Amino acid sequence: MSSAKPKVIRRSDPARVEIEWEDGARSSFPAAFLRRNCPCAQCVNELTGERMLDPESVPSELSQADLNLVGNYALSMRFSDGHHTGIFSFAYLRRLEPPAS
Numbered sequence: 219m220s221s222a223k224p225k226v227i228r229r230s231d232p233a234r235v236e237i238e239w240e241d242g243a244r245s246s247f248p249a250a251f252l253r254r255n256c257p258c259a260q261c262v263n264e265l266t267g268e269r270m271l272d273p274e275s276v277p278s279e280l281s282q283a284d285l286n287l288v289g290n291y292a293l294s295m296r297f298s299d300g301h302h303t304g305i306f307s308f309a310y311l312r313r314l315e316p317p318a319s
């Protein structure tokens with residue numbers, strides 16, 4: 219778990235969230251990618267784990283705002299489509315494979 223701690227979180231680009239992890243690894247998440255992988259109960263069926271959100275419905279030019287820390291284990295943000303209920307734990311973000319940019 220120690221490797222799932224961010225050292226630096228950059229949000230200067232509204233279309234992207236960049237995390238530099240304590241172990242030196244870097245992840246760069248396009249906002250639309252995070253929206254498509256939103257783990258909240260509206261986007262993923264809690265019982266079956268089935269993704270309820272059609273990834274095709276998320277515009278790739280989506281942006282994020284109001285990025286906030288949740289406790290010391292997660293991030294929340296508001297997407298430009300108005301969705302804001304996702305809690306992205308650092309462990310979850312670390313497991314996500316952002317698309318090569």
Ligand SMILES: [Zn+2]
Nearest residue numbers: 256258261304
């Ligand atoms: Zn969601």
